[in-house]
Amino acid sequence: MKGLGQRLENLRERSDYKQKEISALLGFTTNVYGMYEREERTPSLETLVKLADFFHVSVDYLLRGKEYHPSEELPTDILDLKRLLKLYRNNGIENPSILRVEDLNSLSASDLAFLDKMVKLYLDKDKVAKK
Known part of the structure; x- marks a missing residue:
């Protein structure tokens, strides 16, 4: 030691x-x-x-010689999910549907791809509008 x-x-x-x-x-x-x-x-x-x-x-x-910070040990995708959840909560949405796996389990692969594409399009539209 x-x-x-x-x-x-x-x-x-x-x-x-x-x-x-x-x-x-x-x-x-x-x-x-x-x-x-x-x-x-x-x-x-x-x-x-x-x-x-x-x-x-x-x-x-x-x-x-250093304090333990659990978030340093988490994979990037889990950190991203934690940041996303915090973003929702900071905006008053406590239990966002997009993050409830049990709700998304019933969607087909094409439904999930469509949902992902819609979110991406919306975010891209928002980026363009801000320029």
Whole structure:
């Protein structure tokens, strides 16, 4: 867990604690926290959770040095759908028909192609009008 010790040290210094104080506050034996900072000892998962809670950061931050953002892990098409849903909701449409798969399942391939073409034509018309 390279870098964990440095992150712990930075968090401790920002919080204005001494190593022994954190050990005592979290119920560790004396100097255990210092061993974590020096990376002489690896904290258990339970201890990582305690440390993350204590410093108000995520375990992911302690381990990897960055906060976890689930949207970074999603494929582009899913991100596009999430953005589209947000666009609808921002415009007062909570449950758009175009995104309800159960409603679209009954459409044939030609119906779906027609629907897609109509949306594309409408969007293209809107782009031309704005020029």
